[in-house]
Amino acid sequence: MxxxxxxxxxxxxxxxxxxxxxxxxxxxxxxxxxxxxxxxxxxxxxxxxxxDPPATLVRGHKQPPQYMLDLYNTVADVDGVTKDPTLLEGNTVRSFFNKLHSEQIEFLFNLSTVAKSEKILTAELHLFKLRPQESLTFTRHHFCQVSVYQVLDSSKKNVSQGKKLLSSRLVPIHSTGWEVFTITQAVRSCMSDEGRNLGLLVTVRTLAGVQTDLKTVRFTSGRNHHHSKQPMLVLFTDDGRQAGFLEGTPKGSDDSPxxxxxxxxxxxxxxxxxxxxxxxxxxxxxxxxxxxxxxxxxxxxxxxxxxxxxxxxxxxxxxxxxxxxxxxxxxxxxxxxxxxxxxxxxxxxxxxxxxxxxxxxxxxxxxxxxFDDDENVVLKxxxxxxxxxxxxx
CATH class of the missing domain: 2.10.90.10 (Cystine-knot cytokines)
Structure with a gap:
């Protein structure tokens, strides 16, 4: 009511x-x-x-990620009413864009808009992989090892002591499309201590362990590519509202509040x-x-x-x-x-x-x-x- x-x-x-x-x-x-x-x-x-309502956004200058639009259309009907309460993990999904411009495959996401009370259920790094350049199409390698690291020390991120491995898997060199890496524990640690949020580093190596040329396996950076292919961090969280909201609430015959x-x-x-x-x-x-x-x-x-x-x-x-x-x-x-x-x-x-x-x-x-104050797109x-x-x- x-x-x-x-x-x-x-x-x-x-x-x-x-x-x-x-x-x-x-x-x-x-x-x-x-x-x-x-x-x-x-x-x-x-x-x-x-x-307060978000005040910094000028609509028309920013487009929501297609992933968030698709997710919304999956869980909600045209009026926003939930189709199935079990479709969404938690009650909040946030998408963050990269704030770092680097010559390496490196990313930094500002998590300040996430409340300390929110429970991080799943964190995913979404990267869009481009096709290799034409001149490199006939490379003899068919797969590469893509690894995601949490940066522990910005001055030592290129050595093992300055980074922590979060996720790693084989990716076809000639494929194109979204690659998703789960990095939940790293984001939880960054939420508990803001000083740990020094960014993420992605490395690409051959099966023999040799680092590949950045022109062979390319991921969009967000600078020179279409906004729909920008790298982003997606968080599935629960802000605890449901438990508090239902507590002490009168129930109907079907246990609905x-x-x-x-x-x-x-x-x-x-x-x-x-x-x-x-x-x-x-x-x-x-x-x-x-x-x-x-x-x-x-x-x-x-x-x-x-x-x-x-x-x-x-x-x-x-x-x-x-x-x-x-x-x-x-x-x-x-x-x-x-x-x-x-x-x-x-x-x-x-x-x-x-x-x-x-x-x-x-x-x-x-x-x-x-859109929130930092121009992140939120589904709640x-x-x-x-x-x-x-x-x-």
Whole structure:
């Protein structure tokens, strides 16, 4: 119910601006409206695990990696709703571009945007291998040994004491395409001690152990090649939100959370008189229809977030509305508690007992693909963002 509560507060802001009383109380309402909008945006950022929206990006100058776009399309539908919660390892995937320009096959990735609390599940180095130059096509070697090292000492990286082997395997010399190396332990050590993040070094040798010419086996550097072939580090992490979010959360009959456990206070609407009027209208509409799921579209462009969110452009959060009259039928998906409460209310056995409420009894997660402050592309999964179905509780 959290996204719906926040979005309704923002709708309240729009209503306040079109009210006949707006011109008469221009300065008061305008200031109040800005405060409500600011508070609403702040709360919405908290839902997405951010303090401030990314501000450094100028969209159009940077394109997301094809790998991240493909991954997003694999785990999410067109509205960002998760297709299968088991498809993604953890709840966050980050891609980092190389920050180092070197004559060697050397890379450095800035990991400062990763929170210390995030658990590193898997770290992968993605390198795009080019074909050998034409003049070297008929080399007698068919395979080479590609090794990835963690640099321990920048002054000794070309000797064994200055580097640590992370991954090594045979690669066909005449192949082209992405080569992926798992370097999880090295990234974990860099996260625990920033001083260890001195970069990665890649060496290419023949099967006899002789270092090959850089023109024979070539990997893109990110400087002189298309952005879609830039080397990158991909981290699969878990930020721990899921465990904390579900803790103490009420469960429905299918063990799906029926609401958020975050203690967000209710946002004030611009006018007490308007609040009373809207509440009266809402009560009348509840009496006219049974509990059901209705659309509630969240448009990121209207919020002002289209500059840093890649996908989706918005999503349908849905909301639950309607009455839960006695007797409750199975089509209203009532819990046993709701059924008993409905009976007590109908028989007037206890004063002050209301009818059950129409609320989400199944919630789905959505995925957000966006640029962070360092222009890295992040794929993040957020639980309990879409009302999948409604019931009487």
């Amino acid at each position: 959290l996204p719906a509560a926040i979005w309704i507060s923002m709708v309240g802001l729009a209503i306040s601006r079109s009210s006949p009383n707006y011109l008469g109380n221009h300065f008061t309402v305008e200031n109040e409206s800005e405060e409500v909008r600011s508070e609403a945006i702040k709360r919405l950022l908290e839902v997405f695990g951010m303090e 029926v609401g958020p456990s975050l203690p967000f206070p209710r946002l004030p609407l611009p006018s007490a008189n308007r609040r009373i009027t809207r509440s009266h209208d809402y009560d009348e509409s509840i009496e006219k229809m049974p509990c059901q799921r209705l659309p509630l579209y969240v448009d990121f462009e209207e919020i002002g977030w289209s500059g840093w969110i890649v996908s989706p452009r918005g999503y349908n959060a849905y909301h639950c509305k309607g009455s839960c009259p006695f007797p409750l039928g199975q089509n209203m998906r009532p819990t046993n508690h709701a059924t008993v409460q409905s009976i007590i209310n109908a028989l007037k056995l206890t004063k002050g007992i209301e009818t059950p409420c129409c609320v989400p009894d199944k919630l789905f997660s959505i995925n957000l693909l966006y 999964q957020y639980d309990d963002m879409v009302a999948g179905s409604c019931g009487c509780h």
